[in-house]
């Protein structure tokens with residue numbers, strides 16, 4: 459038995475609808491991630507709109523939460539500042555690179571004296587604080603500590619070694 463023309467038309471329509479739905483799903487799945495000046499391939503995790511308070515979303519989800527940087531604190535300004543000023547703080551150049559114990563690291567936990575450990579390397583972060591697109595507040599959680607876990611949680615695609623090259627002061631021992 460051959461299906462009636464109306465039935466055949468129905469199934470063609472249904473098929474078309476199904477294809478459209480599938481295409482829309484694929485497009486959502488393959489949507490290009492938000493790109494950044496530092497990560498041409500975009501973040502690894504997709505963009506999620508914060509739903510709770512901004513701080514809640516920073517600390518509990520993968521939501522994007524960039525702050526408005528002060529004038530003169532763009533990534534480009536940072537590149538210029540890095541070349542112009544001493545970024546290593548008050549350490550004696552003869553001691554460079556420092557061998558830093560955890561106790562020593564813990565002492566540098568203020569905005570004006572802020573060391574952070576990332577993958578066993580110690581950086582003087584004070585000059586960078588106002589240039590951080592995620593804000594100062596969130597960074598303070600890692601003041602004088604190992605920030606590797608939180609760094610990777612929020613943006614493991616960011617090339618911190620390049621951004622902070624001039625702030626590198628030593629190794630965790």
Ligand code: HEM
Pocket residue numbers: 493494495496497501516521522523524574583590591592593596597599600605608609612613616617618621622
């Ligand atoms: C210390 C070295 C760090 C550097 C060089 C750095 C750099 C950056 C950069 C470049 C962005 C913008 C990302 C983008 O455009 O895709 C960013 C955003 C952000 N950072 Fe950091 N960051 C550092 C550490 C941290 C740490 C330790 C935390 C958490 C405690 C953190 C939390 C955030 C947050 C929440 C954002 C906004 C997220 C978003 O892009 O939506 N960052 N950071």
